[in-house]
Amino acid sequence: MQDWQANFARALLDRELPPPPGVSAPNSTGAPERFGVYRNNRMVSLLGALEARFPAARKIVGTEFFKAAARQFIAAHPPRSPIMIFYGDAFPEFLESFKPAQGVPYLADAARLEAARARAYHAADAKPLCREALAAVPGEALADMCFTLHPSIEILSSPHPIVTIFAMNTGTMDLAPIVDWHGEHALILRPEYEVEIRRISAGQAAFLRSLAKKNPLGEAISAALAAEANFDPANSIALLFSRLAIAMVRNGAGGVPA
Amino acid sequence: MPSGQLPLRAGAGFKPEHFAAISAARQPAGFFEVHAENYMGAGGAPHSQLKFIRENYPLSLHGVGLNIGSCEPLDRAHLARLKDLCGRYQPESCSEHLAWSSSGGIYFNDLLPLPYTEATLRCVVAHVDEAQNGLRRRLLIENPAAYLRFEESTIPETEFLEAVARATGCGLLLDINNVFVSARNHAASPQAYLDSFPLHLVGEIHLAGHFAAEADGGALCVDAHGSPVIEAVLALFDRVIARTGPLPALVEWDNDLPQWPVLLAEVNKVQERLCRAAASHKDAAAA
Numbered sequence: 001m002q003d004w005q006a007n008f009a010r011a012l013l014d015r016e017l018p019p020p021p022g023v024s025a026p027n028s029t030g031a032p033e034r035f036g037v038y039r040n041n042r043m044v045s046l047l048g049a050l051e052a053r054f055p056a057a058r059k060i061v062g063t064e065f066f067k068a069a070a071r072q073f074i075a076a077h078p079p080r081s082p083i084m085i086f087y088g089d090a091f092p093e094f095l096e097s098f099k100p101a102q103g104v105p106y107l108a109d110a111a112r113l114e115a116a117r118a119r120a121y122h123a124a125d126a127k128p129l130c131r132e133a134l135a136a137v138p139g140e141a142l143a144d145m146c147f148t149l150h151p152s153i154e155i156l157s158s159p160h161p162i163v164t165i166f167a168m169n170t171g172t173m174d175l176a177p178i179v180d181w182h183g184e185h186a187l188i189l190r191p192e193y194e195v196e197i198r199r200i201s202a203g204q205a206a207f208l209r210s211l212a213k214k215n216p217l218g219e220a221i222s223a224a225l226a227a228e229a230n231f232d233p234a235n236s237i238a239l240l241f242s243r244l245a246i247a248m249v250r251n252g253a254g255g256v257p258a
Numbered sequence: 259m260p261s262g263q264l265p266l267r268a269g270a271g272f273k274p275e276h277f278a279a280i281s282a283a284r285q286p287a288g289f290f291e292v293h294a295e296n297y298m299g300a301g302g303a304p305h306s307q308l309k310f311i312r313e314n315y316p317l318s319l320h321g322v323g324l325n326i327g328s329c330e331p332l333d334r335a336h337l338a339r340l341k342d343l344c345g346r347y348q349p350e351s352c353s354e355h356l357a358w359s360s361s362g363g364i365y366f367n368d369l370l371p372l373p374y375t376e377a378t379l380r381c382v383v384a385h386v387d388e389a390q391n392g393l394r395r396r397l398l399i400e401n402p403a404a405y406l407r408f409e410e411s412t413i414p415e416t417e418f419l420e421a422v423a424r425a426t427g428c429g430l431l432l433d434i435n436n437v438f439v440s441a442r443n444h445a446a447s448p449q450a451y452l453d454s455f456p457l458h459l460v461g462e463i464h465l466a467g468h469f470a471a472e473a474d475g476g477a478l479c480v481d482a483h484g485s486p487v488i489e490a491v492l493a494l495f496d497r498v499i500a501r502t503g504p505l506p507a508l509v510e511w512d513n514d515l516p517q518w519p520v521l522l523a524e525v526n527k528v529q530e531r532l533c534r535a536a537a538s539h540k541d542a543a544a545a
Contacts, residue, residue: 002377002378004372004408004410005328005329005358005372008361008370009361009362009366012366022410023406023407024406024407024409025407025443026444026445031406034405034406034478035405037478038370038405038406041368041480042366042368045368078364078365079364079365079367080363081336081365082295082322082323082324082325082333082336082359082365082367083295083298083299083339084295084296084365085295085298085299086299120302121299121303122299122304123301125300125305126301151300152302193302193303
């Protein structure tokens with residue numbers, strides 16, 4: 001790499017450094033101020049990208065706290081790709097270990113939900129199977145069927161009421177004290193263009209996780225029942241065929257579905 | 259190399275926030291331009307919206323991440339993504355910047371300056387060659403907005419751009435707001451810059467708003483794309499199109515977005531100026 005570029009890049013990343021040698025601006029109070037425009041452009045644009053992707057996390061801790069955390073994240077995890085729509089995938093992990101946020105234990109999971117939401121927004125398009133596809137499967141074969149879930153689907157299980165917290169901090173639910181504090185499972189899904197975030201039961205979460213691993217339906221139902229005694233397979237199978245699965249194949253008949 | 263043509267009309271930078279308004283009725287915009295990197299996800303609303311734009315308007319794909327002005331090798335994976343996007347949407351125009359945005363594996367999300375020397379000219383020429391060969395199409399390369407200059411520069415920017423175009427066959431994208439901002443930031447004359455600009459190579463013009471910062475006693479202009487195009491920039495635009503005749507001219511508005519009708523009014527203002535330039539060109543030709 002050429003010196004001019006290495007020096008410029010280094011000074012952009014480290015605010016303690018003076019501007020790189022060999023740059024100037026006439027009629028200026030000095031290169032530091034002008035170089036500051038580049039530093040500022042970069043920081044403002046990266047903060048803006050994180051604020052746009054993590055509005056609930058920002059609401060939870062407030063703008064100033066959020067920006068302070070985001071600045072440290074940017075220093076530790078600068079973008080590695082020019083595709084900024086995915087910048088911040090590592091932000092939830094960062095928040096998890098961010099000491100000043102330890103008093104807000106649900107912050108990282110709120111950010112995980114938001115990170116998944118952006119991934120779902122940009123995920124590949126795919127058409128779900130339909131209810132008729134269910135009718136076409138012979139009854140004795142149903143338990144052997146393996147599925148490909150919609151590419152937008154992610155499941156997030158949290159020890160905190162994360163779907164409720166997310167809804168309250170993005171304006172879809174009024175902010176209110178959460179009296180009955182318990183864990184929630186979230187299904188993140190983008191059937192067409194709108195991302196949906198649904199609260200699902202422990203059984204449904206186990207069911208979908210098992211299917212995502214290409215286990216046959218029968219096994220997924222057992223996993224769901226192990227996680228939740230009241231799990232209702234009929235409901236989840238109907239949802240699977242109408243919205244969640246995009247392909248299926250019988251176990252052992254030609255390997256995993258495409 | 260195949261190279262479509264944008265119409266010689268005023269266009270707008272497309273923002274998803276305006277999609278509902280734009281898709282509700284035919285808009286009097288000559289073309290739309292998008293930032294290529296915003297459409298490098300796999301699917302969803304961005305691609306569905308871009309498909310609609312593509313099917314209904316001429317399209318310009320404007321990249322911000324190819325790192326043309328860097329001394330480091332081009333990112334082949336990024337070039338491949340840009341090629342996929344060009345293949346999928348067949349834009350009438352594809353453009354990039356005389357700037358760098360990545361170094362040492364880090365992406366800076368900004369258009370950064372380079373010194374203009376024989377050495378950097380060789381880098382830029384090699385990058386534009388590689389990009390045009392990879393994309394199998396002609397690129398337009400845009401003049402940057404600058405806040406600093408490199409003392410080691412030996413080639414004036416306009417000559418540098420002309421040399422890149424001569425060596426690679428690329429066209430140029432003339433951003434008149436960038437001309438104004440850079441000239442103001444270096445106590446230079448934007449008119450003198452435009453007088454030395456190879457206007458015959460210009461395939462598109464950019465117009466945008468900027469703000470004059472308090473710093474440097476108000477002498478610092480920041481290319482912010484968050485306000486209307488100022489009158490002084492429009493006056494420079496008039497002088498350019500009086501010489502060249504009408505050109506595709508884009509109004510960029512990327513921050514503090516207004517409602518669509520406000521942006522459209524800006525586009526219409528630019529269109530009126532293009533019409534006046536076309537009329538006076540016709541008069542001049544007839545005389």
